[in-house]
Amino acid sequence: MNGKKKRNYGRRKVCRFCADATLVIDYKDPRALRYFTTEKGKIIPRRISGCCALHQRQMTEAIKRARHVALLGFSSNLVS
Numbered sequence: 575m576n577g578k579k580k581r582n583y584g585r586r587k588v589c590r591f592c593a594d595a596t597l598v599i600d601y602k603d604p605r606a607l608r609y610f611t612t613e614k615g616k617i618i619p620r621r622i623s624g625c626c627a628l629h630q631r632q633m634t635e636a637i638k639r640a641r642h643v644a645l646l647g648f649s650s651n652l653v654s
């Protein structure tokens with residue numbers, strides 16, 4: 575009995591955004607974005623977050639955009 579390979583095709587982890595159409599990735603929603611970042615602010619990899627490629631990419635873009643907007647917001651607040 576060699577080469578016994580078992581794959582869990584029946585229990586595939588589904589991306590939460592694919593599973594729930596009401597969930598929207600929004601860079602203006604820091605609570606949702608924080609869920610996909612570590613305490614240090616790094617983006618959690620797809621294999622851990624469970625997102626599909628499409629939504630992981632959207633999430634990455636949203637987090638980057640949120641950082642960008644926050645930086646602009648802080649700097650403009652300091653100036654004005």
Ligand SMILES: [Zn+2]
Nearest residue numbers: 589592626629
């Ligand atoms: Zn998805």
